[in-house]
Amino acid sequence: MAPRQFEPPSGTRDFLAGALRTRERVFAQIREVFERYGFEPLQTPAFERLETLTGKYGDEGDKLIFKILRRGEHEATGETDLALRYDMTVPLARVVAGYGSQLPTPYKRYAMGPVWRADRPGKGRFREFTQCDVDVVGSGSPLADAEVVCALTDALDAVGVREYRVLVNSRQALSGLLEAYGIPADLGGGVLITLDKLDKLTPEKVSAELVEARSLDPDIATALVGDLTAADAVERMQTVLKDSEVGRAGLDEIGQLLELATPRIGAERIAFVPSLVRGLDYYTGVIFEVVAEGMPGSIASGGRYDGLISALGGPDVPACGGSLGVERIIGLLSADDGDEHLIDVAATLIAEDTASEVMGFVARLRDVGLRTEVYLAASRKLAKQLKWAAERKARFTLIYGAADKNAGLITVRDMDTGEQGQVPTNELAAYLTEKCAPSR
């Protein structure tokens, strides 16, 4: 069964009821947290004009954009004019540019929906996956940075991921670091990319790469890596960074974020990590990553990116934001809800001429909010219908036979205990509402 033509396209997934319900529950929990923070939802189209996206993600990113062929008479040209959304940030920049004063100031928005990247599909890597972003556009306040970090960690708490650590640094602190160790400006970017590997490679390997791949003076490399990996790295950096203006500015913004966010997050879950770099070079202020024990990579990340909205075609406004690695988080959660009742009530139909009456009972149960199904196959055999009710994991099953009908009663079978009894038909909805109440 299931030959290739019936599978979803490479890198995409079909979500059947169980998996989809888990996803929707997680999305709803996250959405509720963002709403409590006053973030507003934004939904943009699945595709944008091609020119809106190209040139925004670097050469490598551009290659991963799904492009849509022109239609009608233009189809034969092989030209493309639209492209699938690659992230949530470029559409945000377009919206901020286009709607201007229609938006609140600052504009605090969240976006949760699919993005598409033509990456090589692999374990846990998809071509269609959900991104989940919060951003504050139009505020340079450290409170905005703290709101973003706390909204993301509150969302993690809400979905039940509580063993995490928020690593905080600042682009200005990193500039101060380069200055303090006398690293030439043209080497700075490469040095930072290598330093970012300190969480994966040994200090010796990082030092070697700094010298070999980044042309850094061996003495400087040794001192820098030694200081960053020392037990008192934070204190050493605080001393070193105080010597430059940019370093002091970096320490200051890190300090403000920690002061505002620590009471919420807890001192054991947030810390200044001087070697945190974050790959993307558009960050201008604080940067952060959230990591969890036993998980590779980060489960949330972000920072301040004051120049990005204008670089993406929007107005020149300060902004900060972050992403929740929602696919990774869902992957962590056990999808085991095997014991749960899929429906509250299964109605059997053992006599054709009672169909209309049974539909009436069913309608009343649905009216009181009970998830109710009626048997739709042709068999009128009770045994077969009870098997169906068990497969549907019904909490209760209804049986309406001739004896029931003559007495104005209906038989209710408790599928957990196997017990059954008769209930007056006009009391059925009230009876089952009470019975189902605790389990729902």
Place this chain on the structure above:
Amino acid sequence: MAPRQFEPPSGTRDFLAGALRTRERVFAQIREVFERYGFEPLQTPAFERLETLTGKYGDEGDKLIFKILRRGEHEATGETDLALRYDMTVPLARVVAGYGSQLPTPYKRYAMGPVWRADRPGKGRFREFTQCDVDVVGSGSPLADAEVVCALTDALDAVGVREYRVLVNSRQALSGLLEAYGIPADLGGGVLITLDKLDKLTPEKVSAELVEARSLDPDIATALVGDLTAADAVERMQTVLKDSEVGRAGLDEIGQLLELATPRIGAERIAFVPSLVRGLDYYTGVIFEVVAEGMPGSIASGGRYDGLISALGGPDVPACGGSLGVERIIGLLSADDGDEHLIDVAATLIAEDTASEVMGFVARLRDVGLRTEVYLAASRKLAKQLKWAAERKARFTLIYGAADKNAGLITVRDMDTGEQGQVPTNELAAYLTEKCAPSR
């Protein structure tokens, strides 16, 4: 402002918070009804392999499919290999074929999500729009037809659209009609397409089109249109259809649907309409359309299509289903929630050194579920911050000045009445929870 490059692509829309919340509320109401009926959600990818879609929608439909260019080394060929989802039915057929016994029998599923069609955008016509389908795959029972119709009308009731009429007919009844009036098989399809216009054109115009465009004998055309538009059309058709086997089968399936669905829907809202045709030729049994006063076209429609799943590449199983015109319904609803509070509490920040404390108050309010925002701009002037709180339509505003702080109090301003008073900071969450309870 808003030059073209900042608009969403032609035929698509950005949904800002207000419109999006209205949509999400409607989707949630509909979803809840479908779940009560025991329909399971299914979500398939935004795109399918091109060959899954082509040839399934007729020549006209094929032209409206958005095709995705191949990537990497294949990009220059101009070839396409993927295409955006055009409807929910072809993906359903693929899933039924691919997952087989993993799915319940019958498989009752709903799907609600965007589809994409390269239609000419126009008033109320979009290239990206939400489709909302319920289908029962694997049951030939009239109960299944009734479940589909009632799930859709219950959903209409749930979203507040109650003035509608369900028009019912049957493909078999239409075949019996053609037979009864001696209409040759090769003319049948065209005749039905013209008859479908009886709700828009005068009987004379329909008769003329039957003769001119469909080559129907003028006497037959006059008799047919006369009978279908007579005050007692239903009785005339019941008599006429009894003469053929297919006509009797049609009357029988219409009768069963009416018997099962009328108690739920109400006799005044559902009727046999012998001239109802429905354009799509894949229907094999009962067909229905839901119309509402003052609305062009239908707000829901569907029917039984026993051969379609196999024609679309799935197994040969009976099936029926229907669609809710959810975009049309949302268009009907007044988007006016202008008086509603966007947030519960706006926290001002008038002294820099209280930022951390104010963040603490805000965190506690969010913990009790209150939608709370803190002022993120640079000004420390109260007047400016109160203006912001009013723009955010906050229910209450917090002010924490030096006098408040010294007394262990915080000032709470009721934004509806303008009244303000002081509350002990440790009682703030309880106080505001109670105050906000009735309005939420």
